[in-house]
Amino acid sequence: MSTNKEFDIVIYGATGFTGRLVAEYLVKQYSKDNSLKWAMAGRSAAKLAQVRDEINAPEDTPLVIADADDIDTIQAMLQRTKLVLTTVGPYQVYGSELVAMCAKSGVDYVDLCGEPVWMGEMIALHEKTAKQSGARIVFSCGFDSVPSDLGVYQLQKLAKQQFGHVMSTIRCRVKKMKGTFSGGTAASFKETLTAAKKDPVKMEALLNPFSLTPGYTGANQPIGNKPFYEEDLNTWVTPFVMAVINTRNVHRSNFLLNKAYGEAFTYDEMFMTGPGEKGEAVANAMANDKSMGGDSGPKPGEGPSKEEREAGFYELLYVGTDAFGNEIKLSVKGDKDPGYGSTSKIIAEAAICLVQDATATPGGIWTTAPAMGDILTKRLERNAGLSFTQE
Structure with a gap:
């Protein structure tokens, strides 16, 4: 240093x-x-x-x-x-x-x-x-990816305090979010997809949940590529666009912490859209939204007004479970729009x-x-x- x-x-x-x-x-x-x-x-x-x-x-x-x-x-x-x-x-x-x-x-x-x-x-x-x-x-x-990385880290600390061991499964569910992804995020997303489409090795790395843990591959991970109804939370969930990077960073943290979350650890992220037919419709609409890869969003160097940033927020729910049926939940909230404020x-x-x-x-x-x-x-x-x- x-x-x-x-x-x-x-x-x-x-x-x-x-x-x-x-x-x-x-x-x-x-x-x-x-x-x-x-x-x-x-x-x-x-x-x-x-x-x-x-x-x-x-x-x-x-x-x-x-x-x-x-x-x-x-x-x-x-x-x-x-x-x-x-x-x-x-x-x-x-x-x-x-x-x-x-x-x-x-x-x-x-x-x-x-x-x-x-x-x-x-x-x-x-x-x-x-x-x-x-x-x-x-x-x-x-x-991306501090709330996820620290959310999992803090939930596992609580689990060890309360149950004496970490949770083998953690789900991140985005409960609420107001704000937009940044122009830089959109540009990075498009650049990554373009590079991956040209190079099979890069495409394989993009799809690999353990691409940031060289020499280590953990348990099979949830795929999370389409909407489904989640019984215990009484809500439809749909793929969350930031999951591709957040899950990789969480697995790298586990790797760098000497597998402190366990070698059987699984982690995924989805967006909650609510129960019933309305929740299902919103989930399907979000799953089919391709705006992140399009040209309609903000460009690098652009972004929302101060008023829009101030009005933004997010709330993420982390649900940890183990093989014995124990459960623990942690809420992570932010007071500004996620992409900028x-x-x-x-x-x-x-x-x-x-x-x-x-x-x-x-x-x-x-x-x-x-x-x-x-x-x-x-x-x-x-x-x-x-x-x-x-x-």
């Missing part, structure tokens, strides 16, 4: 829609915290200064010129900071060189990646280097947690639960509008 640097955190992509929200959150939440030293980075000094002024950041907020097309500027940025928080995606297009450079330089890294095939490639290429340099690389530090707060807190609190975490390519676990959970509850509550 890097020390004696000018900055704790550099927000790379601060002039983009989500990067700007991250910077704005740091201004509001940490303007009086002199212990946190952060900077805004991007290609244009003029645009950086404009965003700095528009979000009411202090005039002396450092601005760093960093352009993915000019490797020297990226290296210069890494020499000045302990951690790079990057919102510049799709990461398979813009992120590979940055991950490689962070791993080599011993600089910590967090992103909002929802691209499991690319993440698997980065693990294969750079995990050994990151372990040697001390760089802590943590992918997927937004709505909540995500920008989550990644900011993850970055601060990594450099200030999780100093004992060694170098490597991590998920949030084994890297930061309880300390990140507490930060998110205290600062970022999330709650983790047993039902």
Whole structure:
């Protein structure tokens, strides 16, 4: 891990829609915290200064010129900071060189990646280097996949306290959600599908629930690719678009925690649509919705208004069961729209947690639960509008 640097955190992509929200959150939440030293980075000094002024950041907020097309500027940025928080995606297009450079330089890294095939490639290429340099690389530090990763982690802790063992099966069910997926998420989704269709190896990795656990394959997992009625919850459920990335990260956490959830552990995610004919109709409509891969959603750099972000929310239900019929439930709630408002707060807190609190975490390519676990959970509850509550 890097020390004696000018900055704790550099927000790379601060002039983009989500990067700007991250910077704005740091201004509001940490303007009086002199212990946190952060900077805004991007290609244009003029645009950086404009965003700095528009979000009411202090005039002396450092601005760093960093352009993915000019490797020297990226290296210069890494020499000045302990951690790079990057919102510049799709990461398979813009992120590979940055991950490689962070791993080599011993600089910590967090992103909002929802691209499991690319993440698997980065693990294969750079995990050994990151372990040697001390760089802590943590992918997927937004709505995908922190609520899922920490939700499972906290439910398993409760299960051990109450029953003396973990739950072999956990289901995530999205109870409520208001908000839209981000333009960056949509672009990453399309880029991933395009790459997978061209390459059978990438398609196999995309479909493999253990694509992020090299050398380890656990139990057969639920497929969850079509609607069905769930008797115990009295609701129809339908495929959840973020399940492809969230399930992979949860299994990687189990892998990195030395199979703490068990080798028979199964995990899936679905969206709850309600009981009866109405619930069935909504489930089928959602299953047939192809907007994520289309052109109707927001483009990278675009997003909802402040009012829309403020009005958003989500509630996720985690249901754990074991072979003895025991059951435990945990609710995870967020107070802003998932794709932007909540995500920008989550990644900011993850970055601060990594450099200030999780100093004992060694170098490597991590998920949030084994890297930061309880300390990140507490930060998110205290600062970022999330709650983790047993039902």
